Amino acid sequence: MPVSHEIPHPAAAEDEAGLVRRAAGGDADAVRRIIKAHNQRLYRLVRAVLRSNADAEDVLQEAYLRAFASLDGFHGEASLSTWLSRIALNAALMRLRAQKRLKRAAVSAGPLDAEIIPFPLASSTDDPERVMAQRQLLRLVEEATDALPEAFRLVFVARVIEGLSVEETAVLLDLPPATVKTRLHRARKLIRARLEERIGPVLVDAFPFAGARCDRLTEAVVEKLGLER
Template sequence: MPVQTVAGSLLDALADAELVELARLRDEPAIRTLTGRYNRRLFRLARSVLRNDAEAEDVVQEAWVRAFTALDGFRGDAAFSTWLTRIALNEALGRRRRQRPTIDWDSYDGNPSEAEIINFPVSAMTSDPERTMARSEIRDVLERSIDELPDGFRSVFVARIVEGMSVEETAELFSLKPETVKTRLHRARSLLREALDRQLGPALTETFPFGGSRCERMTEAVVARLCRS
């Protein structure tokens, strides 16, 4: 028998708890709304563990299947978003453990519940092919640098800075003390700055280029004003 559902235009305004109740009844619009609400977070955090887009996507799908089939066991002791994200992180860590059995899991404090990664503002520069290419290259450098952060720092950095979670949310998610979250974030930022300085430092001398046709055009304009008037 089809389930009575809330109009699609109203679903986005519902709280997680209300959507979860609808999802328990396999209400498809509610399920779609929940997945749309948390897909990005799950992907980013799964990728922070696996450093592989395809693997992270698989984790997201598996996490949703596990979550929706276990909704009857969700009692609301933690926020739905935290419960869901832990499922995804456990799946990601399980996969990585199988891939790299010698990984130093102490960097996650022994806790097995321990990203397109950064979006830049889209502006008029997207109409400039050179600037668009530069923007893409900078994002690639940032993503690679984040990927190279140590395991215990990378996930905290992605949760706090990339995904915008609060210190308290991050601490709860990874079962860490808030002070530990702050310490790891500070260290991750320092490591990231060092990595970016190594990779981008030499390029700074080449920023704001003014050569080629632009230089020639300016020269011609100056000559015209000074010598041909």
């Protein structure tokens, strides 16, 4: 079911404001609820920059710690989701710049191989062949997305995989809406050309971040914030 990105009902906004106040006061349950509500979007955005599951999870944890340390500075000018997304995206870009500096410094090192790490699926394991086919399909989607130029990849992940509107993506990436539309069009053409050679048009929910992985990161952040379980 697609995620709605409409302006929240006043009651929902009040609930978000209450969660923020409780989390700023050290309420572990409020921290967990905020993390689990935003994990999927933030993970996808961070991974779109870093193209590594392990790096994305590491940077996302850093971004949460940074965000909760400065939660008193959140005054609701933007939604909490947008505020967290900007923090996570900036953290990912900082990590990417640091990685590029290390690569330039290590001129004698060989090229790094791209890493495709399997991720959990929600499908039943009663049909092993179906599960394997789905894993192969999702792997192809990850590879095609990772192969996009960074500027196109970020827009594609935000618009198609995460489902943000043109306006939300423009605000998040600090781009004119027209540029978002152009980059999305280019990204779709590149991915379609890559995928249709082997499997034809596809529509999948790629790069999930839920279940045990979501719980593990949530508890790691709560623990590092020094909050009670």
